[in-house]
Amino acid sequence: MCHSSEEPRATLRRVLRRANYKTSEMQAAEGDLRQAETVIIRRIEAATIPTKNYSPFKRQRQSRNSDAIATWENEGGSVQASKQKQ
Numbered sequence: 001m002c003h004s005s006e007e008p009r010a011t012l013r014r015v016l017r018r019a020n021y022k023t024s025e026m027q028a029a030e031g032d033l034r035q036a037e038t039v040i041i042r043r044i045e046a047a048t049i050p051t052k053n054y055s056p057f058k059r060q061r062q063s064r065n066s067d068a069i070a071t072w073e074n075e076g077g078s079v080q081a082s083k084q085k086q
Contacts, residue, residue: 011036023048 015037019025023044028037 006033006036008036008040012040015040 011033014033015026015028016023018029019027026041026044028034028041
């Protein structure tokens, strides 16, 4: 629990802003609010699924292929058309 008199939302915003909203780069600052920031960071880390362990991401990496990209490009997803599938 946050022992600081500061509202937890303000602590969360400060931590995220300092990390440029990248949860992988969060660090508690030195000073009076370090304990409150550490608590927030630990809660976020405990609830976050790392990208490398996230199943849909694994499937996307495994199923990437040029045919899928070519299909997307030919459907208007790209300015330059790729060669058509035969």
